[in-house]
Amino acid sequence: MRRPLVGLxxxxxxxxxYVAAVKGVVLTRCxxxxxxxxxxxxxxxxxxxxxxxxxxxxxxxxxxxxxxxCVDPGVGTGRRIVAAHADGRFLVGxxxxxxxxxxxxxxxxxxxxxxxxxxxxxxxxxxxxxxxxMAPVAxxxxxxxPLARLGPPVRRLVPLPQPAVAGRRGRWHGQVIHVDAFGxxxxxxxxxxxxxAGVMVxxxxxxxxxxxxxxxxxxxxxxxxxxxxxxxxxxVRDGSAARALRAGRGTxxxxxxxxx
Amino acid sequence: MRRPLVGLxxxxxxxxxYVAAVKGVVLTRCxxxxxxxxxxxxxxxxxxxxxxxxxxxxxxxxxxxxxxxCVDPGVGTGRRIVAAHADGRFLVGxxxxxxxxxxxxxxxxxxxxxxxxxxxxxxxxxxxxxxxxMAPVAxxxxxxxPLARLGPPVRRLVPLPQPAVAGRRGRWHGQVIHVDAFGxxxxxxxxxxxxxAGVMVxxxxxxxxxxxxxxxxxxxxxxxxxxxxxxxxxxVRDGSAARALRAGRGTxxxxxxxxx
Amino acid sequence: MRRPLVGLxxxxxxxxxYVAAVKGVVLTRCxxxxxxxxxxxxxxxxxxxxxxxxxxxxxxxxxxxxxxxCVDPGVGTGRRIVAAHADGRFLVGxxxxxxxxxxxxxxxxxxxxxxxxxxxxxxxxxxxxxxxxMAPVAxxxxxxxPLARLGPPVRRLVPLPQPAVAGRRGRWHGQVIHVDAFGxxxxxxxxxxxxxAGVMVxxxxxxxxxxxxxxxxxxxxxxxxxxxxxxxxxxVRDGSAARALRAGRGTxxxxxxxxx
Numbered sequence: 123m124r125r126p127l128v129g130l131x132x133x134x135x136x137x138x139x140y141v142a143a144v145k146g147v148v149l150t151r152c153x154x155x156x157x158x159x160x161x162x163x164x165x166x167x168x169x170x171x172x173x174x175x176x177x178x179x180x181x182x183x184x185x186x187x188x189x190x191x192c193v194d195p196g197v198g199t200g201r202r203i204v205a206a207h208a209d210g211r212f213l214v215g216x217x218x219x220x221x222x223x224x225x226x227x228x229x230x231x232x233x234x235x236x237x238x239x240x241x242x243x244x245x246x247x248x249x250x251x252x253x254x255x256m257a258p259v260a261x262x263x264x265x266x267x268p269l270a271r272l273g274p275p276v277r278r279l280v281p282l283p284q285p286a287v288a289g290r291r292g293r294w295h296g297q298v299i300h301v302d303a304f305g306x307x308x309x310x311x312x313x314x315x316x317x318x319a320g321v322m323v324x325x326x327x328x329x330x331x332x333x334x335x336x337x338x339x340x341x342x343x344x345x346x347x348x349x350x351x352x353x354x355x356x357x358v359r360d361g362s363a364a365r366a367l368r369a370g371r372g373t374x375x376x377x378x379x380x381x382x
Numbered sequence: 383m384r385r386p387l388v389g390l391x392x393x394x395x396x397x398x399x400y401v402a403a404v405k406g407v408v409l410t411r412c413x414x415x416x417x418x419x420x421x422x423x424x425x426x427x428x429x430x431x432x433x434x435x436x437x438x439x440x441x442x443x444x445x446x447x448x449x450x451x452c453v454d455p456g457v458g459t460g461r462r463i464v465a466a467h468a469d470g471r472f473l474v475g476x477x478x479x480x481x482x483x484x485x486x487x488x489x490x491x492x493x494x495x496x497x498x499x500x501x502x503x504x505x506x507x508x509x510x511x512x513x514x515x516m517a518p519v520a521x522x523x524x525x526x527x528p529l530a531r532l533g534p535p536v537r538r539l540v541p542l543p544q545p546a547v548a549g550r551r552g553r554w555h556g557q558v559i560h561v562d563a564f565g566x567x568x569x570x571x572x573x574x575x576x577x578x579a580g581v582m583v584x585x586x587x588x589x590x591x592x593x594x595x596x597x598x599x600x601x602x603x604x605x606x607x608x609x610x611x612x613x614x615x616x617x618v619r620d621g622s623a624a625r626a627l628r629a630g631r632g633t634x635x636x637x638x639x640x641x642x
Numbered sequence: 643m644r645r646p647l648v649g650l651x652x653x654x655x656x657x658x659x660y661v662a663a664v665k666g667v668v669l670t671r672c673x674x675x676x677x678x679x680x681x682x683x684x685x686x687x688x689x690x691x692x693x694x695x696x697x698x699x700x701x702x703x704x705x706x707x708x709x710x711x712c713v714d715p716g717v718g719t720g721r722r723i724v725a726a727h728a729d730g731r732f733l734v735g736x737x738x739x740x741x742x743x744x745x746x747x748x749x750x751x752x753x754x755x756x757x758x759x760x761x762x763x764x765x766x767x768x769x770x771x772x773x774x775x776m777a778p779v780a781x782x783x784x785x786x787x788p789l790a791r792l793g794p795p796v797r798r799l800v801p802l803p804q805p806a807v808a809g810r811r812g813r814w815h816g817q818v819i820h821v822d823a824f825g826x827x828x829x830x831x832x833x834x835x836x837x838x839a840g841v842m843v844x845x846x847x848x849x850x851x852x853x854x855x856x857x858x859x860x861x862x863x864x865x866x867x868x869x870x871x872x873x874x875x876x877x878v879r880d881g882s883a884a885r886a887l888r889a890g891r892g893t894x895x896x897x898x899x900x901x902x
Binding site: 134135136137138139140141142143145146147149150153154157253 | 385387389396416418419420421422423424435436438439442443444447562563
Binding site: 175 | 769
């Protein structure tokens with residue numbers, strides 16, 4: 123029997139009944155799903171952090187997996203809810219940039235608008251769209267319902283609201299947008315900026331050597347690599363770049379071309 | 383094949399081996415159960431908080447689900463362990479009020495005393511009743527064992543030890559008994575008190591407008607609604623009532639009839 | 643159909659995508675596994691704490707269960723990764739002492755070196771051995787692959803780096819190595835030291851009575867028992883020894899023979 127994985131990512135925390143309600147609806151509609159929590163500890167309403175965890179986890183889930191992702195500061199403001207297919211896996215979530223990096227790293231994707239999907243629960247109390255809309259849609263996808271049957275196609279999604287990167291004469295001013303559990307610093311600098319010779323990356327007065335992979339760093343050295351979601355990351359081999367650089371979210375990172 | 387959901391709620395936290403031991407026993411006795419953590423972060427020994435999370439989650443689980451709930455400050459004091467059936471779902475836990483709101487909101491319920499159930503584990507070391515008694519009983523229910531076979535019937539359960547509400551000349555003095563993850567304030571004021579015209583609810587000098595559902599609030603407004611477990615809740619649409627009112631557990635809430 | 647339990651224990655926390663990646667690999671290779679988190683909140687790199695939680699949980703999992711355990715400060719230093727069979731259950735983890743108490747309490751165990759196992763993922767990015775090596779090996783064991791096929795036998799494992807116990811003229815100086823969620827204090831004093839008459843155990847100027855089981859304590863009394871992993875534990879019946887003794891990890895515990 124098919125046993126589809128349904129992953130869950132949110133900023134709900136695990137103290138309350140919200141995650142259980144979402145899971146209850148998924149298992150009511152698709153009793154054979156294997157539920158996997160990606161995380162429910164995304165900082166509240168932090169779409170950027172949630173989008174990066176989602177993009178990092180997705181490629182490791184089996185083909186056919188469905189991920190319900192909900193970090194949704196705009197609930198009730200008319201934003202759409204979308205379902206998408208990306209390289210053999212499915213995503214369901216608000217159209218607020220949360221799915222953007224995960225779709226952006228896929229070879230191909232397509233999406234539909236499920237805001238008014240017929241699968242949605244008829245609930246009269248407080249609106250709770252991850253339970254009432256996203257969970258039934260995720261269960262339908264897990265059962266094998268074709269994406270196109272769940273709603274009208276969506277051509278463009280809302281991009282991730284990343285802080286802008288100002289570039290001038292080969293200089294780029296970025297910042298740390300996420301610190302992962304190892305203390306690696308994800309920046310908003312696109313990876314393509316370091317794919318040439320003579321690139322210098324600097325953070326809190328320290329230079330990071332650009333290398334092709336984490337394993338190329340020397341112990342204790344600050345390095346810059348292009349991470350899984352295509353952004354420049356700062357890391358320290360066998361250590362924490364966050365600690366070594368006393369850096370956190372918002373810390374400035376400078377990238378210069380043509381430096382010697 | 384039947385794949386029953388077994389939900390788990392406790393104050394065990396997730397740092398230690400206790401939850402895994404309970405799950406191991408459930409899966410030993412019922413290998414096809416789908417385990418769902420409701421939460422293990424009920425504040426230690428806080429029966430009231432646990433009971434409200436349990437009551438809120440239960441209706442969203444599939445029919446036939448079993449929930450093992452354990453917040454048990456009275457362990458070792460002779461309190462009973464009970465199993466109950468409520469509107470198509472099952473509960474197992476201590477008879478200390480923890481199951482009370484969940485059963486109270488059901489159309490019908492019945493319970494049995496499983497303290498000395500024959501299904502219990504024969505363990506000689508430290509007593510750990512959620513593992514040794516509740517887990518085998520939950521697994522038996524998940525396998526389809528009839529409730530009546532698990533123990534003698536129980537007519538009355540111990541009610542939830544809610545703080546009393548003093549009422550005089552149309553005034554009721556309640557308090558906040560739980561703050562949920564959205565900052566909604568659950569009070570110990572029964573919902574029936576607001577089901578008439580001219581009711582005033584006040585908390586920390588601010589008045590809350592009584593409305594029929596969360597969606598009826600204006601952005602930023604403090605509202606009072608009757609929540610899922612039948613108690614008056616204070617909420618702020620698109621915001622946190624706890625923050626807006628600087629209120630928490632124990633904060634006084636006043637309700638007056640006949641106010642203009 | 644066989645539905646093997648795969649348990650997971652780590653110091654990864656639950657905020658990031660690491661646990662989901664490990665689970666995704668396990669479910670890709672063994673879609674019918676029932677995943678159970680033992681804990682992901684082992685204090686970072688605390689092999690001793692992780693080893694004790696693992697040893698305590700293991701006997702409660704169904705026969706045939708596999709546990710992937712990863713607390714691995716030595717990642718990248720050439721330590722081996724091993725898989726072991728112990729009394730009908732399987733363990734996969736680094737050979738750094740983490741599996742030591744779990745294997746030590748088994749009647750029989752055997753282990754193989756899976757560091758270079760053919761099942762491992764071919765990944766070119768950052769090394770992440772719990773995902774790339776341990777997860778495929780755990781999935782293979784869950785599918786029923788014989789242990790001996792996964793790697794060459796290992797005769798001796800690295801022992802747990804427990805702080806040493808200095809003994810002189812019947813005196814032993816130990817310390818608390820772990821505090822569990824009930825406030826019980828696990829010490830590094832081997833249980834055999836208290837299996838004779840006239841033993842005195844002292845911690846922060848208070849004497850603990852040596853008893854054969856937790857149930858033998860009087861309410862509020864400090865007792866010393868031999869716990870599940872064969873070490874002396876200090877406990878207070880219906881209370882917290884950590885609180886009663888104001889003790890924590892590192893607190894000195896003295897044991898004397900021949901005292902009256």
